[in-house]
Amino acid sequence: MDYYQILMNSNKSAHNLIKMQEIATGIRRRVLAHTLSNNGGYMSQACSSAELLAAMYGGILNLAPVPSPIDPPSFIGVPLVGKAIKRDYLTGAQFHGAKGPEFDRFIVSPAHYALVVYAALIETNRLREDGLEHFNKDGSTVEMIGAEHSPGFETTTGSLSQAISQAGGIALARKLRKESGKTWVFMSDGEFQEGQTWEALQAAAFHKLDKLRVIVDVNQAQCDGPMDSVMSIEPLVARVKAFGWSASVVDGHELSAITDACALDTGHPHIVLCYTDPVRGLPLLNERRPVLHYLRFKSKDEHAKYELAYKEMVK
């Protein structure tokens, strides 16, 4: 049996899917708890991407284990030219375990999903549970918009659409070294408005980066509101296929669909478009439509309503 079959079989096992569902539930719960205690948070991103990140960290990614959940280090300074702290300095990649030719890499592109990524790392025993207490605190690496020192971040990607090019370079380097591991990029759909994304897609196809994978939270929402009111990117799957990629379109809350699509090995760079619901698991968010980008409570009453929703969630 080859690796992919093993992966598919193991992912398809009911046990794995149940575990992933628990992770997804934990992500939503943690992000809501944090949003309540901080009077703000990227809540809709947790609702849309909980299953996607649960599937990735819960089994799709072949990452080296970390011996025990890591205590996030304090910020020790920016990388400096010619200084030893530079590349060996504690990067967020340590939360993905030791690098190795057979292991996958996971590059998070939408850095404002940081809170959701941190929650996923806690749920999968890679980040200490109390790590979130450092969130957005001065001198901490657990930043609101993650950068490469932040847990789970291997590169600096907050200027959107840069991750796919960076990952393309990593995938190209790994191809030159004939490594078996895949290089994954987690993207948000808004990034397909950026020209660089399309440059990167055409280059990955041209250079046959067949171990490059992109998984997208297509939640159809962005900062200004619904994407079709800001700048439409549809038909997305036809567009990416036209750029030489193979593509899967799945329900981004259907764990077995996500794991099946991610196990495909088409001989091309492959993209998995996860169509998601930005209020999934927290219908109360519907009251915030059309703008869902960031949840900050407007009143004590609203806060109380979300407190109630949280109590429902943990019941």
Place this chain on the structure above:
Amino acid sequence: MSYEIVARPHEQNFIDWSKDKPEVVVLTADLTNSCEVGRWRDTYPDRYFSMGMAEQNMMGMAAGLAREGFEPWLHTFAVFLYRRPLDQLQMSVAYPSLKVRLMGFLPGIMTPGGVTHQAIEDIAVLRSVPNMTIFEVGDATEAESILDVAHEVDGPVYIRALRGEVSRIFPKSEPFKFNTARILSTGSDITLITSGIITEEALRAIPLLQEKGIGINHLHISTLKPFTDPLVLKAIEGAKHGVITMENHSIVGGLGSMVAELMADNGIGLKLKRIGLQDTYAHGASQKYLMSEYGLDAKALVETVATLLGKDLGISETDLQEVRTVSVHSSAKAEAL
């Protein structure tokens, strides 16, 4: 005054230099032959990556390769390395301080390609980017020896590179030295600080100035960032009548500004005259024409010296023409983009 002309100093030199450096890879954006790496591609096809006309992605791919231990040398025209992909250069390459080498050809007004092709503010922009190291080569010897110097830098490097027919001003035995000014003449009246191709232009006027009894302390700068060589400050301090900078760049943010900052930081109360593009774009024409039109030539230097000294020097255009044997190489102008 006549210098040896070296045809394509980068082309074979870069091939030879790369031979025992398997980590060196080349990325281009549809200007491969124009940047003298066509034969490099044919020699090392497995290390050459065509990125097409897509500089933003090229910058990010270079970052990824560098993170994995490769040393990408990007070859394209200078303008296309910092204008369009500046955010990518900053966030993907400069912030993590990755070993990416940016070979920027046709700096300043060296191209008839006009405003779109003329990198007139690259130094100003890139010197404000943390972690960047910036070099500018001024002759064939520097074009050849810059490779070792750039290779040693543990961070991103931008090089104002030369191609085509290039004069050899400095002997091969005196290679490019990191953060070290070259002292080309000494004198106590005026300190003249030049960089890049402008140094050769300035060298045309200096013998004439010296014949008039004017002492010129002439420094050639090839490391623009860092700009901490103590020789520069020492030379400025010794100038009796003032300081002149001369560069193939806007006077805003480049060598002239760097010297101004150095003087102010050290409380040196001397006049500073900055020769360069006077906060203006240029347009498409020959290098010789543009240097004259925008006041970047030997004549402009003579006039500036006269202004600082407050007297007519009696040096005519004919005098300058007589020393002009190799100022602008005809074949360089004819070269295709």
